[in-house]
Amino acid sequence: MKSPKIETLTVEGFDQLRLAIEQSNLTEAHKALVIGVLELCLWLQQKLTFSQISINNLKKAFGIQSEKRSRGTKPPETVDADAPIEDEPSQGDTTGNTDNIQPKPKPVADKPKRPGHGQLHASAYTAAEVIALNHPDYKAGDPCPTQCGGRLYEIKTPGVFIRIEGGQLFNAYRYEQQRLRCALCGELLKAPRSSNITEKYDERAKAMVAVLKYQLGLPLYRLAQWQQQTGVPIPDTTQWGLILNVYQVAAYIFNALVTLAAQSPLFFQDDTTVKVQSVMTGKEVNP
Numbered sequence: 001m002k003s004p005k006i007e008t009l010t011v012e013g014f015d016q017l018r019l020a021i022e023q024s025n026l027t028e029a030h031k032a033l034v035i036g037v038l039e040l041c042l043w044l045q046q047k048l049t050f051s052q053i054s055i056n057n058l059k060k061a062f063g064i065q066s067e068k069r070s071r072g073t074k075p076p077e078t079v080d081a082d083a084p085i086e087d088e089p090s091q092g093d094t095t096g097n098t099d100n101i102q103p104k105p106k107p108v109a110d111k112p113k114r115p116g117h118g119q120l121h122a123s124a125y126t127a128a129e130v131i132a133l134n135h136p137d138y139k140a141g142d143p144c145p146t147q148c149g150g151r152l153y154e155i156k157t158p159g160v161f162i163r164i165e166g167g168q169l170f171n172a173y174r175y176e177q178q179r180l181r182c183a184l185c186g187e188l189l190k191a192p193r194s195s196n197i198t199e200k201y202d203e204r205a206k207a208m209v210a211v212l213k214y215q216l217g218l219p220l221y222r223l224a225q226w227q228q229q230t231g232v233p234i235p236d237t238t239q240w241g242l243i244l245n246v247y248q249v250a251a252y253i254f255n256a257l258v259t260l261a262a263q264s265p266l267f268f269q270d271d272t273t274v275k276v277q278s279v280m281t282g283k284e285v286n287p
Contacts, residue, residue, distance in 0.1 A: 046155060169212070170208065170227065171232070172231075177193065178190070206242040209223075223239065
């Protein structure tokens with residue numbers, strides 16, 4: 001097989017090729033295959049250009065493996081032809097001193113290094129809010145600022161930066177409703193609240209108190225002290241009332257799960273640790 005001719009694929013050239021392929025007489029499957037190969041070539045070119053991919057990663061991506069010696073073993077030593085050859089003791093020779101002979105130490109295998117250097121990938125933050133940042137001075141299609149004659153194009157994979165900000169467990173919002181009174185009849189008018197704002201504590205706040213108490217083991221009195229320090233006071237007695245509201249709703253779900261578990265259609269193994277006498281007797285009689 002001849003070595004391929006290396007050609008640099010630009011974004012403009014890729015767009016022209018894709019348009020020509022879409023207008024060709026090829027089938028839809030062949031069109032998708034050819035366009036996918038061209039996208040792969042353009043992606044590899046961008047990665048190599050911005051030094052975001054190495055030869056080792058390319059080998060892993062294409063399944064190329066190479067034999068490597070372990071780090072604990074040393075390379076074979078070269079033999080000097082001019083060096084004198086020492087006589088080795090024969091197997092029958094027992095007059096030699098064998099006290100100084102020590103067994104060769106076994107090579108210690110290095111522990112495999114964990115990938116990522118202890119850092120989490122950006123995809124691990126599934127609850128992170130995505131904020132798109134566009135360049136304030138340039139956009140796709142503008143000439144290169146280095147005046148090299150090229151034009152800028154947008155890379156499909158943006159640069160990612162994760163920022164974690166601290167906050168409170170509970171956020172309080174103070175709604176100040178405007179009130180108007182008639183100077184003649186005394187009629188009082190007040191600005192209405194939103195339809196979804198009915199109670200002082202929403203469902204998330206109630207569930208959060210229950211999770212902090214029974215999932216994280218945080219005492220109610222300690223949580224009350226912390227909330228007092230952060231400016232959103234929630235007394236311990238109020239917390240207990242919120243937990244009771246969660247229990248009154250969750251009890252129906254729990255009872256439904258108990259009823260479903262009693263029928264045991266979803267149990268595929270027995271978690272009983274105590275031996276059942278009747279089963280043991282039945283196996284002895286009818287093995």
